[in-house]
Amino acid sequence: xxxxxxxxxxxxxxxxxxxxxxxxxxxxxxxxxxxxxxxxxxxxxxxxxxxxxxxxxxxxxxxxxxxxxxxxxxxxxxxxxxxxxxxxxxxxxxxxxxxxxxxxxxxxxxxxxxxxxxxxxxxxxxxxxxxxxxxxxxxxxxxxxxxxxxxxxxxxxxxxxxxxxxxxxxxxxxxxxxxxxxxxxxxxx
Numbered sequence: 001x002x003x004x005x006x007x008x009x010x011x012x013x014x015x016x017x018x019x020x021x022x023x024x025x026x027x028x029x030x031x032x033x034x035x036x037x038x039x040x041x042x043x044x045x046x047x048x049x050x051x052x053x054x055x056x057x058x059x060x061x062x063x064x065x066x067x068x069x070x071x072x073x074x075x076x077x078x079x080x081x082x083x084x085x086x087x088x089x090x091x092x093x094x095x096x097x098x099x100x101x102x103x104x105x106x107x108x109x110x111x112x113x114x115x116x117x118x119x120x121x122x123x124x125x126x127x128x129x130x131x132x133x134x135x136x137x138x139x140x141x142x143x144x145x146x147x148x149x150x151x152x153x154x155x156x157x158x159x160x161x162x163x164x165x166x167x168x169x170x171x172x173x174x175x176x177x178x179x180x181x182x183x184x185x186x187x188x189x
Contacts (some may be wrong), residue, residue, distance in 0.1 A: 010048050012150020013057045017045050019098060019166060021110070022063035023148060026056035031147055033058050038142045056151035061121070061136050062143025067113045067169050070123070070134035070146070073105040077132030080107060086130055090172060097167035100149045103156035108146055111169040113138055119177050120144070128176045135177060
């Protein structure tokens with residue numbers, strides 16, 4: 001990673017911290033953090049040069065108090081379309097919020113979690129919101145994470161698409177996720 005690239009990652013991490021998002025390092029070009037990443041998540045910009053030199057940016061959901069929707073677009077999955085159709089069917093709207101475009105053409109929608117929120121991370125089309133929508137949340141113990149803006153995976157960057165404040169998690173989304181978490185997995189008794 002060139003000096004200019006390192007500075008771009010640090011700038012992106014400072015921007016994330018300015019939004020109240022706790023950052024931690026990801027391996028360069030990688031998606032999976034090293035063990036103990038939860039303890040490294042920080043809101044202190046002075047730690048960034050040492051923490052992120054030559055690395056990508058992870059966002060810790062528990063340390064940031066966020067729930068994020070990872071809207072995938074690949075194969076038959078069209079997360080943005082599924083979420084829009086769900087909102088329309090329920091007579092709800094998806095508020096404008098901080099949004100990051102992902103290399104696959106998807107999006108990460110960041111929402112401020114309500115106090116005491118324990119929504120966990122769920123992926124693989126098993127969320128109560130529908131196929132193509134993964135959830136990253138604070139969970140009950142360590143929480144989930146997202147690849148943050150400024151990170152580059154497979155040569156393609158994660159970039160801020162909608163630069164606005166984080167909206168509160170809409171009640172209708174929180175209710176659906178809480179309801180889905182209380183149901184037993186399919187096939188169990």
